[in-house]
Structure formats: C-alpha cells, structure tokens
Amino acid sequence: MSIHKLELKAANLRKKIWELIYEHNTGHTGSDFSCVDILVALYYETMNQNPKNFKEKDTDTYIQSKGHAVEVLYEVLADRGYFPESDLKSFSAFNSPYIGHPTNHVNGIEVNTGSLGHGLGLGVGIALAAKMDKSSKRVFVLMGDGEQAEGSIWEAAMSAGNYKLDNLTAIIDHNNLQITGSTDDVMQSNPLASKYAAFGFEVTEIDGNDMTALVKVLNIPNTSTKPRLIIANTIKGKGISFMENVAKWHHGVPTQEQFELGMKELNKKLEELNND
Template sequence: MDVQALKQKATELRKATCKMIYASKTGHTGSDLSCTDILVALYYGVMHQTAATFTDPNRDRYIQSKGHAVEILWNVLADRGYFPKSDLKTYSQFNSPYIGHPNNHVNGIEMNTGSLGHGLALSVGVAKAAKMDGRSYHTYTLMGDGEQAEGSVWEAAMAASNFKLDNLTAIIDHNGLQISGKTVDVMNSEPLKAKYEAFGWHVIEIPGNDMQAIVTALETKPVAGKPTLILADTTKGCGVKFAENKAEWHHKVPTAEQYQAALDTFNQELKEGAK
C-alpha cells in the first residue's frame, strides 16, 4: 500500500475498533487510537508476515508489549485474514479467545502479553534466537511510555545493546499519558531519547501519527550492531477529538452520542480520502 492507502486503512480500522468497543462495552479506546497508525504501517506496509506465512520460521515477528491496546490489534489481524472478522463479535465474552490482552491461542499472536515491562525482554530473546539460528527475520515490539518505569525494560535494553541486536526494532507509543495521569507526573522516565542512546541504541524520533514518518522510520536501514528505537510522539485518542490528550480515555467506552460523533468523523475522513 502507498501512504495514502495506509492512511485510509488506519481510519477504517479506527472506526472498526470503536464499533467493537462500543458494542462490547469495554476497551482501551485512547490507547488503541494512539497506536493505530503504527500497527497499520507494520502490518500493511513494512513487516514480512501474513496470515499465510505465520508459521514460517523466517517470518518477521511482532510482540505487542502494550497489550492493553489489543482491540486495534484484533481488528488489524481480522482485516488481514488471520481469522474471520465475525469472530470479533465475541470479544470479551465468556469463553471467547478474543480477550482484553493478546492471547497466543489466536492465530497471529506470538506471545501472551499485557503485564507491562515484559515485551521488550521477550523480543530480545526472539531477536537473539534469530542471530543464533542464522535467520534473517526482524523482530518488532510496541511499548507504551508508561511502562518505561519498569526495571525489566532497562535490563532488556541493556541486553539488546550488549548482544548487538540490529535485527530488533522497538517502538514507544509516546503519548505522555497513562491510566493515572501524565507519565512525567506518575513516574518521569524522560529524557527517553538520551537514555536509550546511552544504553547503546540507535534512536529515531518521529511524529507518531504521521504515516509517512512512521513508514520511513521503519524502513530505515538498521545501524550495524545496534538495536533501533523509534520514539513515536503520538496523541492519545488520536482521531476522536473528545478523547484526544485525555488520560481518562485510557480505558473508557463512549456514550451513544460520543460514538455517533466518532463515526461521523471517521466517515467524513473516509469520504475525503476517497476523492
């Protein structure tokens, strides 16, 4: 897909995700909308993995450390054909595998995640395995900025540099908010760029809801011997004005009026993008 098509796809998936959250009456709305563009760039533009190649040992790997933003991931995987879209009607219902965090009983999920601070360490192990096995696949992981307060993140960051994992790209959804407020107030982990560079990473900072910037960063050739961090400055609740930059929308379901307003916004964007 070209960048315009990727933008259209991101809008379609924001709309589908909001529909699922509204129907199920649960979900991390703000967190999902924040990272939608990143997942679209990965799954439709950059990552060498499809539903047909998910069991191929040479496929690229994706581990979503920011597991609470699973609603957008479920919609991406369904749209890419990993499982039928109709399955998502059971989201968060009793005995459904489509639960509130990634579940590796579902096709397309590498590992269970959701306990924040684990995803980077898991990804370091997967990337190290590729080096040991002589495989060429690349490993991607998406973290939230709130989880940067976890000590395991920094142990993993140190290990990634130590093992020269230039086949690893970590992305931080850097929206500045977490469930209990601003990250700088809850537990200030800034300056993230300088810290990761001090840990031996190659860092690229981008506007994280700019599709062209995301694709360019993901397609940038790795620096030999260094893992890559993409520090994506995003907007929590991106695309829905009443939810943007508000911590309360970390986990919140829209009212009927808010839901209709969101649909109107997405429909207008899709109409304009189709011109």
Template sequence: MIRKENRMQEFTDLELKLKSVKYRKMLLKYIKQAKAGHTGGSLSCTDILNVLYNDVLNVSPENFSDKNRDRYIQSKGHSVEALYAVLADRGFYPESDLETMCQYQSKYVGHPTRKVNGIEFNTGALGHGLPISAGIALAGKKDKAAYKVFTLVGDGELAEGSNYEAAMMAAHYKLDNLVAILDHNALQITGPNREVCSPYPIDEKWKAFGWHVISIDGNSISELRETLNNIPAEVGKPTFIIANTVKGKGVSYMENEKKWHHGVPSDDEYERAIQELSTEEEELTKQLVTD
C-alpha cells in the first residue's frame, strides 16, 4: 500500500470529482490566456492526476527533497496544463504564477521542466518518461527504498520503441515499485491510434513483456483510487494500467474530437465550456451538501 502521511487531508469520491471539475476549469482558463495548449489530452488525464496527487502519492511541497518521496514522471509532457493545475492546488506554487504560462521568460512552458516546483524531470520528447521511471525504480530497488514510481504515458506515444526497451528491462529486474499509466483516449494529433500506428492489442503485448496489466475506466475516481492504492498489483512485476479515458473529457463539444488535441477555444467556445463545467460543479456541490 502507498504511504499517505503527506496527503493534506482525506477526500471522498464526491470531493475528488469536484476537484476534477475545478482543475478542468483552471486548465482551460490558462490555455485560453496563453493562446496555446494541449486541451483534449489535458482534459482526459485530469482525473488520473487528481487521484494520484490527492489520494496516492507520498509527495508534497514539504517533502519534495526527501529521497523517500514517491516519484511521478509525466511522459506525455504535452498535457502539462493538467499537471500545472494540480500542482498549484497542492501548494507547490501559487495559482497566480500560471498567469504567465507560455509568455516570454516564463518557466511555465508547454512541457514539464524542472524549473517548476514539483516537477521531477523535463519531459516532452515522447518515449522518454518510461525509461527514466524504470531507471529510478531500479535505483530504488538497489537502495532498498520504499518509494514508488508512477509515469503517465500517452497512447500515441506507444509508437516509440524506447518504451519497449524499458518494458523489457523493468520486467527483467522485477520492478514492482513501477507503475505505468496509459492515458488511453484512443486519439492522437492526426487521428485514431488504430489508423495512425496501431498499438493493439495493448494488454496482450504488455503481458508478454512480463507486466501485470489492469484495464480500468480512467475517468472514474473510484476505480482509479481502488487500483492506484493497491500497488504492487502483483509482487515481482511492474504494473501497466490501461486507463480508458475520453479525450476532451468534461466539455461536450470537445469529447472524442481530434481537433482538440492541440486546440485553443474561441471566446464563445470558452464560455460554453465553462458554463458546462460550472453546471456540473453546482450539481456536485449540491450532492456534497446533501450527503
């Protein structure tokens, strides 16, 4: 089980659902202001990051220099806006810092960089995050450390061969302190994964490499909590989680539309998105009060 002593507080599923809505509103705000961003993928992985940082990871602003902290590496670095929103909420920096996102000399650029508090490694060149994570996990095993390593991988990113070198190495060294989470929204910038460069069957491939494979609803707070809080899933094997998500999750006209991989909403589109999310926020808040 993951150690949780550095979590700020315990949250219910409903409270975490409410956080996801707030994160989606936040990331849209800063993508709109910056006039740049990877909207669809950030929206699809929001629930994953929410659960990791608010329910699973032993990491906080206070223990970020502690060698025993858990590590999170965002291999699909282009969806950094979701990560920025979550880190700001967790107190790694004031949310107001994001007002400078993608502006001249701002450290809040379009991919993760270690200049930003709370980010472990520079990522963005696809296929790098899993090899880095496997190396950190191996070091943890050699040091007999208690930390775990989580990495978020994009499904289009599976076309990168470096992932499979890391997969073989991680299984060979029995890195059961390593978790790869696949944001499987089934779309990449030029179209459906199956048509661009098919990674399927994903589950059978990763099982063949020697990983324990789990398939879940990656936009379900309860399923994410249940799965991510029970690592290792199998002693002696790294875990590969196929998190089935919806690209553009939470905004009706963005969902499952490849144009929103790298799209910035117009004024009217932005207002519509915020209205939809605000309606969901109001409904969840009412449920929270009733419960």
C-alpha cells in the first residue's frame, strides 16, 4: 500500500474512533489518536498477520501493552476483517467482549493487556518461545511512555537483551503525556534511548506520526542479534487541534459541540488527502 493510501487509512480510522468514543461516551481519545499511524503502518504494511493466518505458528504477534488505547485497535481489526464493524455497536456494553482494554475474547487479539508494564514481558516470552521453536514469527509490542515507570518493563528489557531476541520489536508511543500530566513531571524516564541501549537494544528514534518514517524503520530487516526499540515521538490527540498536547484528553470524551468541531477538522484532513 502506498504512503498516501496509508495516510488516508489513518485519517479514516481517526474519524471512526472519534465517532465510536462519542457514541458510547467512553474511551482514551488522546491516547488512541497519538498511535493511529503506528498501528496503520504495522497492520497494513509490516506484519505478516491477517484474519486467515492469525493463529498459525509463524504469524507475527502484536501486543498492545498500552491497552487503554483499545479503540484504535478495535477499529483497525474491524477494518482488516477480523470481525464485522457492526460488532462494535456493543462497545463497552454489559457482557460485550469489546471492553475498555484488549481481551483475547476478541478475534485478532492474542493476549489480555491493560495492566501497564506487562506487555513487554509477554512479548519477550513469545519471542523466546518462537526462537526455541525455530519459528519465523516476529513480535511487536506497543508501549506508552508513562508505562516506562513500571519496574516490570526493565526486567523484561534486561531479559530481551540477555537472550538476544532479534525477533522482538518494542515501540514506545512517546507523546510526553499521561493521565496526570507530563511524563517528565510524574516520573522522569527520559532519556529512554540510552537506557534501552544499555539493556542491549538497537534503538531508533523517529517521528511517530510520519507514515513514511514509520514504514521505513518498521520494514528494515534486523541484521543484528539485538532486540529493537523504536521511540516514536508522537502528539497526544494528533489530528484534532484542541486535543493536541493536552493531558486531559488522555481519557477525554467530547461534548456534542466538541464532536462536531473535531469532525470538521477530520473531514478537512480527509478532503486534503483526497485532493493530493
């Protein structure tokens, strides 16, 4: 898929997420919007995974450690055909599998996540098992930057470097904000690049809302014996001006007026992309 088509896909998915959260009055809006481009690059251009081969031995695994941004994952999976879009009418409803964090009761999701700090350890275990099975499986783990305060992250990072898991790619959605404010104010984790390098990772830092940069780095073969870390510098709430870089939109739900303003901006972006 061309970069332009991937950008169109991301713009359309932002509209779907905005509508889903407004309709059901719940969601981690800003957190979703910062990582839309990352998931589009992974699911439409990088990973060997689709609804037909999802459960096969050599299929790539995706783990969304920042599980609170589940709306973007649901919309991507629906768009890719893992389940009908109509299923999301029950989002956050009683007895629905489409709850506020990823669960393996949803087709396309391999492991439950949402308790921050666990995704990288799960990824390390799956990547190590793939090595033992001589599988071509690759494992991709998306983390938040606020999540880096969890000690289990660093235990997993040490293991990944120790076992030389070159089939593991960790990605940090580095938008500099978490639910209570700036990540630097809440719990200083920067500089992340040198920390992960010390644990044996090959580290790359990119603009995480630049589709060209994402596709390029995600599709470079790993020729080292090291696990990879991509620090994706993103904007919280990317795509709607009044949400961008505003901490309260971590778990914000729009009013009707905000919804309509946001839709105008999202439609304008789509119009611009369609005219390119």
